[in-house]
Amino acid sequence: MGKPSTAAGPPQELQRNLGVSDAVVIGLGSMIGAGIFAALAPAAHAAGSGLLLSLALAAVVAYCNATSSARLAARYPASGGTYVYGRERLGDFWGYLAGWGFIVGKTASCAAMALTVGSYAWPGQAHAVAVAAVVALTVVNYAGVQKSAWLTRGIVAVVLAVLAAVVVAALSSGAADTARLEIGDDASFGGVLQAAGLLFFAFAGYARIATLGEEVRDPARTIPRAIPLALGITLVVYAIVAIAVLTVLGPTGLSDATAPLSDAVRAAGVGWLAPVVRVGAAVAALGSLLALILGVSRTTLAMARDRHLPHALAAVHPKFKVPHRAELLVGAVVVVLAATADVRGAIGFSSFGVLAYYAIANASAWTLTPDEGRPVRIVPVVGLAGCLVLAFALPVSSVISGAAVLAFGAAVYGVRRAVRARREP
Known part of the structure; x- marks a missing residue:
């Protein structure tokens, strides 16, 4: 795979290879993934007919x-996403906390997606298949982000074709009943929020897309x-699939469904x-896993550059122009989790970490000036409030574990700051 560089010097930059279509496809591969196959049932259990x-x-x-x-990614087109935005707009601690929550939560999500691949592809050997999937996709990512974008393009095409077949089958069947889409007494406010x-x-x-900012061409225009394109397409797909499944199974049947x-x-x-x-x-979960490894490794790279993580992880491969050490470390950690743990319960924990991450993103966007491309004021306000409300509406176990991990990360940051202050004259 070529010999990585170890020479000291300024931070090595990644190569800008991704255009608008590549970035949209990577976003779709991240969103139109295993979630649509797995998240509908627990959400229906919580929300009932309010799904x-x-x-x-x-x-x-x-x-x-x-x-x-x-808006923030266009202003700060560097790897790391909200880790960078929080650091630049709110201060070092908030950027660190966002990055910490993202890496820990999304590493657990990587393992969950890998196990989803295994459980669908070969239920009897789910852990072995999960490990193989992580190794294979880590190799793909190591070979360059452009190859990852092309693989994601194929995965998205397969998943969309399967979802289209499900929608056509459900809506054209005699079992379809549009009355099941009405909101009934089984929908509670708390349940709707939790779902x-x-x-x-x-x-x-x-x-x-934002965490790959350093690898996007003309980021101020592309990102x-x-x-919005990736999010809009995903919303349309999710809504159509949810309507189709509800008209066939109804809220009760959907909430009881295992698949x-x-x-x-x-x-x-x-x-x-x-x-x-x-x-x-299985293919959808592969797409999610591929994009997750990309995102976690780039945030790891950004935090390593600032020495919040070991600086050796900031290395960029001279040939493939990827953060190869960060990708190998992330892959190794996910392999261990996928081989030894049942992380399906980590979905709620991951949601808590991601919502905290975006809460910091909205707070950062609030500080932008009009000249810096600040969004309409109501957008970051609703985003911040929405993230906090949804985070604390999650199951209690998810809230407790998520808050504990964030508190641990904050404590580590405080200890490191105290040690550094003592060493300085």
């Missing part, structure tokens, strides 16, 4: 976050275009399509 309302609420918060992130928090997990992939889309095609009388849906779910 579509939860989806709309999650989309509104995601839109505000996306707008704030796009929105869970569904937000599936929307959060647009951050991958503000790519993020909602497979159950939907069986209920629609086209059971032969179920294996195809399983393949689509």
Whole structure:
């Protein structure tokens, strides 16, 4: 793979290879992934017939976050996303806290996506398949971000084709009943909020476009275009799929489903399509895993450059122009988790960390001036408030674990600052 450089000097820069279509595809690969196959059932369990309302609420918060992130990414087109924005706009601590929450939460998400691949592709050997998937995609990422974008393009095409087949089968079947879309007594305000928090997990992939800011051509123009495009396409796809599945299974049937889309095609009388849906779910999880590894490794690179993580992780491969050490470390940690842990419960924890991450992004966007491309004031306000409300509406175990991890990261930061202050004259 070529010999990496170890020479000291200024930070090595990544290569700008990605255009608007590449960035949109990477965002779609992050969002139209395993979430649509797995998140609908727990969300329906929480929201009941208010599922579509939860989806709309999650989309509104995601839109505000996306707008704030796009303006910030255009202003600061460097790897690291909200880690960079928080550091530049709010101070070193807030940037560090955003980066810490992102890396820890998304590393757990990587393992969850890998195990999703295994459970769909070969349930009896889920851990082994998960490890193999992580190794394979780490190699792809190591070979260059352009190759990752092309692979993601193929994955998105396969997933969209499978989802289209599910929608057509469900809406054209005799089992479809549009009355099931009405909001009933089983929908509570708290349940709708909790479901929105869970569904937000599936929307959060647009951050991958921002974290790849250093590898995007003309970022001031490309990123503000790519993020809303990717989010808008994802919302349309999610809404159509949710409506199709609800009209066949209804809120109760959906909340009890272990594989909602497979159950939907069986209920629609086209059971032969179920294996195809399983393949689509596995491919979708691969797309999410690929994009997650990209995002986590770039944030690791940014934090290593500022020595919040070991500086050796800031190295960029001279040939492939990727943060190779960061990618290898992330891949190794995810391999260990995928081989040893059942991390399905980490979805709620990851949602908490991601919502905290975007809360800092919205607070950072609030500080932009009109000359710096500040969004309309209501956007970061709604985004910040929405992130906080949805984060604390998640299951109690997710809130406690997420808050504990953020507090631990803050404590580590405080100890390092204290040690550094003592060493300085």
